Amino acid sequence: MKAVFLIAVNFVREQRWPILVMLLWVLLLAFLGLTAEPMRHRDDLLFVFKQVAVYVIAFGVFFGSSAIFNDRRSRRILGVLSKAVGREQYLSGLVIGVTIASAIYCFALGLTGSWTLGESGFPVWQVWFLMICLLAACMLAGSIALMFSTFLNPFFAAGATAALMGLPAFASYTSGSSAWGLVIPVDALAAAVLKASFDSPATASWLPVVFALLETLVFWIIAARIFSYVDIAVSVE
Amino acid sequence: MNEPMAPVLEFDRVTKEYRGFWGRRFRALGEFSLQVQPGEIFGFLGPNGAGKTTAIHLAMGFMRPSSGKGTLLGAPFGQAAARRRVGFLPENVALYPRRAEQLVRFYGGINGMKSQELRKRAGQVVEMVGLQDDIRRNVSRFSRGMLQRMGLAQALVNDPALLILDEPTSALDPVARVNVRELLVQARAAGKTIFLSSHLLSEIELLCDRVAVLHRGKLVRLGMTAELLQAGDETEIVARGISAESFTGAVTRNGTVTMIVPAHQQRRIVENIWTSGGEIVSLLPRRRSLEELFLQVVAEPHRGSAEVIQ
Numbered sequence: 001m002k003a004v005f006l007i008a009v010n011f012v013r014e015q016r017w018p019i020l021v022m023l024l025w026v027l028l029l030a031f032l033g034l035t036a037e038p039m040r041h042r043d044d045l046l047f048v049f050k051q052v053a054v055y056v057i058a059f060g061v062f063f064g065s066s067a068i069f070n071d072r073r074s075r076r077i078l079g080v081l082s083k084a085v086g087r088e089q090y091l092s093g094l095v096i097g098v099t100i101a102s103a104i105y106c107f108a109l110g111l112t113g114s115w116t117l118g119e120s121g122f123p124v125w126q127v128w129f130l131m132i133c134l135l136a137a138c139m140l141a142g143s144i145a146l147m148f149s150t151f152l153n154p155f156f157a158a159g160a161t162a163a164l165m166g167l168p169a170f171a172s173y174t175s176g177s178s179a180w181g182l183v184i185p186v187d188a189l190a191a192a193v194l195k196a197s198f199d200s201p202a203t204a205s206w207l208p209v210v211f212a213l214l215e216t217l218v219f220w221i222i223a224a225r226i227f228s229y230v231d232i233a234v235s236v237e
Numbered sequence: 238m239n240e241p242m243a244p245v246l247e248f249d250r251v252t253k254e255y256r257g258f259w260g261r262r263f264r265a266l267g268e269f270s271l272q273v274q275p276g277e278i279f280g281f282l283g284p285n286g287a288g289k290t291t292a293i294h295l296a297m298g299f300m301r302p303s304s305g306k307g308t309l310l311g312a313p314f315g316q317a318a319a320r321r322r323v324g325f326l327p328e329n330v331a332l333y334p335r336r337a338e339q340l341v342r343f344y345g346g347i348n349g350m351k352s353q354e355l356r357k358r359a360g361q362v363v364e365m366v367g368l369q370d371d372i373r374r375n376v377s378r379f380s381r382g383m384l385q386r387m388g389l390a391q392a393l394v395n396d397p398a399l400l401i402l403d404e405p406t407s408a409l410d411p412v413a414r415v416n417v418r419e420l421l422v423q424a425r426a427a428g429k430t431i432f433l434s435s436h437l438l439s440e441i442e443l444l445c446d447r448v449a450v451l452h453r454g455k456l457v458r459l460g461m462t463a464e465l466l467q468a469g470d471e472t473e474i475v476a477r478g479i480s481a482e483s484f485t486g487a488v489t490r491n492g493t494v495t496m497i498v499p500a501h502q503q504r505r506i507v508e509n510i511w512t513s514g515g516e517i518v519s520l521l522p523r524r525r526s527l528e529e530l531f532l533q534v535v536a537e538p539h540r541g542s543a544e545v546i547q
Contacts, residue, residue: 003347010333010343075331079391082297083348084321231255231300233290 003085007093012100014070015063019101022059025052026108033116042120042198049113053134053193056105057186060138063098064145065157068227077232088224091146095220098142099135106131106138122198130193136212137189141165143216144184147223150230182211243311244272245399245430246296251305253291253454265291266454268305273432275398278425280445280462281434282527284535288454289434290328293403297325310399321348324392328403328434330384334377337363337387344391355394362390367416381408389417400424400431406440418444438527442466448527450534457534465530471523472503479515493518 012019029052032045071077080090110131114124144164148157169187172180181188185208192208253266266288273279283289294300296307298315312319332340341359342352350358363372366386371379376387385408392400400421406414414437421431421444435441441448441462448465450458458465475495481487484506487496494515498506503520510517 003349006343006346014333075327075329076333078297078299078325078327079332079344079388080347081299082320082323082325082327083344083395084317084319085347086317089317229301233294233299 003083004089004093004096007080007085007090008096008100011067011094011097012104015097015101018059018063019104022056022105023108025055026105026112028052029109029116030112033112033119042117042122045116045120046122046196046198049109049117050194050196053109053113053130054190056102056109056134057137057141057190059105060098060102060142061145061158061161063101064094064142065149065154065161067094067098067146068149069154072232081232087227088220091220091224091227094146095139095143095216098146099139102138102142103135106135120198122196126196130196133189133192133209136209136216137186139216140184140212140219141186143219143223147219147226150223150227182208184215185211242275244308245275245310246273246308246401246432247271248292248296248307249305251292251295251302251307253288253295253300254303264454266295266302269451269454269456271449271456271459273430274447275430276425276428277446278421278431278433278444280441280448281432281451282436282438282441282448282531283451286453287451289451290403291454292451293401293432293434296401297323321395322398324395324397324400326385326388326392326400326402326405328407330388332376332384332387332391334375336373336375337368337379337390338372340376340387341390341394345394348395350395358394358396362393365393365420366390367413382410382413385409386413386417389420398429400429402431403434404436405433406435406437414440438531442527450531452535452537457537458530462527466524466527467522470500471497472500473497473519473521473523474503474506474510475518475520476510476515477518479510479513483513484509497523 029045029048032041032048036045068077071080077090081087110128113131114127117127118124141161145157145161148160148164152160165184165186168180168183168185171183172178172187188208189212248269248271251266251269252264255263255265257263269288269292271292281289281292291300295302296309296314297320298309298317301315307314309316310319310322333343335343338359341362342355345355345358346352360369360372363369366389368383368386368390371383376384379387385405389402389405392402402421406417409417418440421433424431433441433445445462447460448458448462449456473495474497475493477493479494481489481494484494484496486498487494489495496506500522507517507520
């Protein structure tokens, strides 16, 4: 467990610059909160909040799809896996690392959002619930991207992840059944954030969050299975 | 009767094939078998592309063999728990950009070492590789030689029973090279096993108890270093009191006459020296350098089966 934690922290440390860049978006929301009148511009604030919030899912996919590739290309992966670290532990470290990186963003956004939107009349607890939805979506998106990146180039892994995440949304749209929302519920969780309004702040339940966590586990297992067959010493370029 | 000790590293008819994009197969290692015994320094030689690094990567579990099997400290290749007692230095050292001490602690930490133990050990290993003055510097600013020493420090942090070193001194200056050599000798004295892959033949010759030579994925020589270096079919005779012109191929050096003769002619030539009134100064089986052996092996036509001396 210690190895998993260290690999996760190491991943976050390696990604500190992208994380700092992400946090600039949060600063933008904070700047708007300082300059705008909360009640008068509340719809604008909520719009910016929602836009800034969903970016983190894209970052989750980016982090997940490039994590293994970066370590293999730099050959640093050999140093890690030459120790008593199993490949499934290494992947767990990366999934947790992606989650921590996303959680930093979600937490900063939650703080800023609860301050700016709270003053506009949006329930603060609902801001944090939306952040939990977002974090669950990031975890799942990151683990799917990681799974694809065990055998695909990061660019294709990100594309495959986007396609897989979009499939249930497409099925839900064509069949009209909301049950599809629980199959890879990234879209459903992102929609919960995007559909939030001052009149109807809560549109999601805990169910998609629970499903997202369970499916993260499933994709981690699939990723570990595939990764156990990968020749990691072979050049990725 | 003493039970033979279990090998710390064993390859049992291991084959590794790579597949190209169009399905074309390339055999990097073919039916490769080898046993490394506890407490020895084992030299692993071969020209570029011979399959040395592939063999090491298979042992470390970075890749799976296409066929055959092997064990690392008694456990099948790829078992993470067995690597807890292994120190590995890759050919191209790649480290995360951290301060030297932090980095060693990271590698020790993922290997399951406790924080308290690591605090002490990190300083020790950094000192062992001679980087104590740079312990607070970020390794991203290190030279290639310093990185290689850092790589050795991370390999040593867990006090391994088996050290697998792929070209450990290739980027080092002569002083650092001597230090590393001493470090390896000390490690052997402490009962550790060292599996050393290197192109520096003089170093292998100095350090290794046994040597294996790999060529085109096949084991072509294996044996005790001293035995392999004996050119058993030739003898070097040094004599005085004779004229070099009387013996074919003899040369005069420092007042003595030296000649290298086939072993089966040794008796006749010694008698000739005596009958000519000469005196034998020395008579030794001729010893060749590892470089000579290496070049001879590489020049030989590729054979289907390995020649195993021991």
